[in-house]
Amino acid sequence: MVQLMPKINAGRLLSELRRFAQFGAYRTGVHRPTYSKEDMDSRHWLAQQYEAVGLQAHIDGVGNVFGMPPSERRSLLIGSHAESENHAGWLDGALGVMYGLEIARTFAETPDCAGLAVAPVAWADEEGHYVSMLGSRSFISDIDEAEIDQAVNVHHGLPLRDALNTAGLAGVPRSLLEPKRYVGYLEAHIEQGDSLEASGNRIGVVTSIVxxxxxxxxxxxxxxxxxxxxxxxxxxxxxxxxxxxxxxxxxxxxxxxxxxxxxxxxxxxxxxxxxxxxxxxxxxxxxxxxxxxxxxxxxxxxxxxxxxxxxxxxxxxxxxxxxxGKPWQMDPVFQAAIENAAARHAPGAYVRMPSAASHDAQVVARKLRAAMLFVPSIGGISHHWTENTDDADLVLGCQVLADAAETVLRGESR
Amino acid sequence: MVQLMPKINAGRLLSELRRFAQFGAYRTGVHRPTYSKEDMDSRHWLAQQYEAVGLQAHIDGVGNVFGMPPSERRSLLIGSHAESENHAGWLDGALGVMYGLEIARTFAETPDCAGLAVAPVAWADEEGHYVSMLGSRSFISDIDEAEIDQAVNVHHGLPLRDALNTAGLAGVPRSLLEPKRYVGYLEAHIEQGDSLEASGNRIGVVTSIVxxxxxxxxxxxxxxxxxxxxxxxxxxxxxxxxxxxxxxxxxxxxxxxxxxxxxxxxxxxxxxxxxxxxxxxxxxxxxxxxxxxxxxxxxxxxxxxxxxxxxxxxxxxxxxxxxxGKPWQMDPVFQAAIENAAARHAPGAYVRMPSAASHDAQVVARKLRAAMLFVPSIGGISHHWTENTDDADLVLGCQVLADAAETVLRGESR
Structure with missing residues (x-):
C-alpha cells in the first residue's frame, strides 16, 4: 500500500517558529515565563491560529490552549508547552507546539488527510515557574484546587492565583481529559543533550522518559x-x-x-x-x-x-x-509509527533512546497512549538563550511527526 | 616594693555589665548593630558615665566614645568595641568597654592611683556592619573620607553616610590619634574559643593576633x-x-x-x-x-x-x-605586666596564647604599644546569644587588667 503522505510546508514552519519566538524575544532566545504578558499573548495568538485552521480553540483555566476538531471523531493531541524557562531558548516547548500547529494546517490542506482529526495543544507551565507540568497534570486531573491555592512562583513568590487572575484566567474552567475523545498524544521536543549530535543521528525515537x-x-x-x-x-x-x-x-x-x-x-x-x-x-x-x-x-x-x-x-x-518520579514507557505502536517515518525520511540517521529530561508526555502517558520524538540540540545546549537546532532538522522532525500522526490516525480509523 | 594595688568593685562591675546588656537586649544576649538606636543610646550612656568619673567625654565622627583625663599627663587607653554582631552575645566587645569604665572608676576612687591617667574608649564597628574595625582604623588615620563615602551596611545595604547622619554624627569630626598623648592601649576580650576552658586556665595573655x-x-x-x-x-x-x-x-x-x-x-x-x-x-x-x-x-x-x-x-x-592581614605582636612589656598581674590573682591558671580572632588592638598596635587579655568563653561559644563567661572570671579579668594598667602607668611615670 502506497500512502500519500502529508507534506508539511517547510518555509511556513520555519517562519512561524521565528514569529513565535518574537513573544518575549531575548537575545537569540526567549524570556517567556508562564502567565507573563508575553506568554499570554503567545497563547491568544495560538488560539487564533487554531481557529483559522477550522478548529474550536479555547484557553482553559490554567492556560492550556486546545484546538479541537469540530467532528465527533477521536482526535490525536499533538503539542508541547508554550512558556520558556527564564532567559532561555526559542525551541524548548515552542518546537512541539508549532509542530502541532503546522501538522493541523498540513492535514487541513491535504485532501487525503482531511478526515484525520488532529488536536494541537499548548500546555502551561511544564517548566514549573509555579508548578512543574501544571497544564498536563491539570488535564489528567492530577491536581486539585488546594494545590493551586498554595502554589507560588518559585522565582519571585507571587501566588499562582494572583498570576491566573492577572492573566484573565480566574473563574475559567480547567479542561479535563475525556479519554474516549482521544486516540493519544504525540510530542516533539529538542533533545537538550548532545547524544544525537555526537552519534550523527537526526531523529530520536523516545522509548521512555526517565x-x-x-x-x-x-x-x-x-x-x-x-x-x-x-x-x-x-x-x-x-x-x-x-x-x-x-x-x-x-x-x-x-x-x-x-x-x-x-x-x-x-x-x-x-x-x-x-x-x-x-x-x-x-x-x-x-x-x-x-x-x-x-x-x-x-x-x-x-x-x-x-x-x-x-x-x-x-x-x-x-x-x-x-x-x-516514575519512569514512563512510551507506547510501542506509536514508537513504531515514528520510527518508520524516520526510516523513510532520515534512513540510518535515527535512534531509539530514553529521554533524560521530563516532559508533558510522561504525564499524559498515564492516561493516554503517548510517544515522543527528539531533534538534535546544537552542542547539547538548552535552558540557555544560545539553544538552537539546524533548520534542516527542524523541518525533518516536523515531517516525521506528521507522517507518524497520519499512520497513528489511519491505524485508528481502520 | 609592695604596691597598693587598686581594687576593683566586683559587684558594680557585674551589675553595670548587665545594665549595658539592656541596650538591645535579645534573649540572654544582645542585638546592637553599629549606629542602631540601641548602639547610639549605649554610647551616649557611656559618655555620661565617663563624665561622671571626671573625664572629658566625647563621641567622635564615627561613633568612637572617649573619656579623656583632664590633665596633660600621657594616658593609657583601655577599651574595646561597644556594638555587637547581630543577635549575638552580651560580652563580645562590651566586656572590654566596661572594664575600661570600671578601671577608670576604681583609679578615681583610689587615692594612690589618682594621678594615673586612664582613658576609657569604646570603638565603633569592629564587627564590620559597615567597615570592619572602622573606629580604631579611623583613630590611627587608616581610613579616608572616600572609603567612608562608599561603605554600605553588609546586611541591608544602607550607606554608611546615611547611618552616620541618622545617628547624629554627620559633620562631627573624627578624633585622630596624637601618639604623644598616650602611653599605649590595653584591651580585654572574651576568648571566643575554648582553649582556656579546655586547659583549665582563667586568663589568657595575648602574645600576638593572627x-x-x-x-x-x-x-x-x-x-x-x-x-x-x-x-x-x-x-x-x-x-x-x-x-x-x-x-x-x-x-x-x-x-x-x-x-x-x-x-x-x-x-x-x-x-x-x-x-x-x-x-x-x-x-x-x-x-x-x-x-x-x-x-x-x-x-x-x-x-x-x-x-x-x-x-x-x-x-x-x-x-x-x-x-x-598581618599578624601583630603584642608589646612585650605590656604582656609582662598582664602576666605578672595574672600570676598574683590566678596563680597557675593563666597562659600565653595568640589570638585567633581579630581585635581593635591589632589596629591600634600599629601606632601605640598595645596588649590584650582574654577571659574564658563558656563552651567556646561566641557570636551567638548564648555566649557567656563565669562571673568569677569576669571579675578576675578586670582585676588583672586594672593591676596591669597600674604597672604600665607607674612604669611610665618612673
Missing part, C-alpha cells in the same frame, strides 16, 4: 567563630556537604546504570559569612534513570553515603526525598 | 540540563568547588602550623536550581595564623590545590586574595 528522584539534604553542625575554634573540635556543616558531594562523585559511577545522571544543583551554607563556621548546610540533589531498580539502588547508596558522612563529620543530617 | 588571609574563589564550568547532559561531558562547577574543599581538608593539616585554622564560610552555585548543572561556583575561604611563613606556605598550597582542581574538573578558575 524518573527523577530528588532529595533535600541538610547537615547540622555547630556554628562558631572561624578564628577561635580549633580545627579539632569543629563540626563544620559545609565540610560535611563537600564530603558527601565527593563521596557521591566517587561511588555513583560504580553503581549507576549506563545512562544514569546525578546532580547537586544547589548548596547553601548558613550563615554564609567568611568568618563563621557554617552551622548548617543544605543541598538539593537528584538522579535520573529510566529503570526503577537502578533508581532504587542509587537511593540505597545515597542513604549509605549520607549516613557515613554524618558519622565522619560529627554533624546531624536530615535527608528527605522530595520527588519520586 | 593574620587573616581571605580568598574569593570562583569556578566556571558549563551550565547545562541536569537530565540530558551525560556525566562524561559535564563541567560541573559545583563538583569542582566540593573537590577543592575536600582537597583543602586533606592537605592543609599536613602543612599548617599547630594553631592554624581554615574555613570555607560560603559556597554558592549558579543558577542554583535542582535540574541545572551549576555553571559557576563561588567560595569564600580564609585561613589564620600568627606566623607569616605559615601564612605564605598555606597560600602556596591553596593555589596548587586550586590549579589541580581546575585541571581535574575541566573548569576555569579565578582566585583572588581579598584580605592579607
Amino acid at each position: 524518573g527523577i528522584w530528588q532529595y533535600s539534604i541538610a547537615f547540622c553542625g555547630i556554628q562558631n567563630h572561624a578564628g577561635t575554634t580549633r580545627m579539632a573540635v569543629r563540626k563544620d556543616a559545609g565540610v560535611a556537604a563537600a564530603t558527601l558531594a565527593m563521596a557521591i562523585a566517587e561511588r555513583f559511577p560504580k553503581v549507576a546504570g549506563p545512562r544514569s545522571v546525578w546532580t547537586t544543583g544547589h548548596i547553601s551554607l548558613e550563615p554564609g559569612a567568611p568568618s563563621i563556621i557554617p552551622g548548617r548546610a543544605e543541598m538539593l540533589f537528584q538522579f535520573r534513570d529510566s529503570e526503577i531498580p537502578v533508581l532504587e539502588r542509587l537511593d540505597t547508596v545515597l542513604r549509605q553515603l549520607v549516613e557515613e558522612t554524618a558519622i565522619r563529620s560529627g554533624c546531624r543530617v536530615e535527608i528527605k526525598r522530595t520527588e519520586t | 593574620g587573616i588571609w581571605q580568598y574569593s574563589i570562583a569556578f566556571c564550568g558549563i551550565q547545562n540540563h541536569a537530565g540530558t547532559t551525560r556525566m562524561a561531558v559535564r563541567k560541573d562547577a559545583g563538583v569542582a568547588a566540593a573537590t577543592l574543599a575536600m582537597a583543602i581538608a586533606e592537605r592543609f593539616p599536613k602543612v599548617a602550623g599547630p594553631r592554624s585554622v581554615w574555613t570555607t564560610g560560603h559556597i554558592s552555585l549558579e543558577p542554583g536550581a535542582p535540574s541545572i548543572i551549576p555553571g559557576r561556583a563561588e567560595m569564600l575561604f580564609q585561613f589564620r595564623d600568627s606566623e607569616i611563613p605559615v601564612l605564605e606556605r598555606l597560600d602556596t598550597v591553596l593555589r596548587q590545590l586550586v590549579e589541580e582542581t581546575a585541571i581535574r574538573s575541566g573548569c576555569r578558575v579565578e582566585i583572588k586574595r581579598t584580605e592579607t
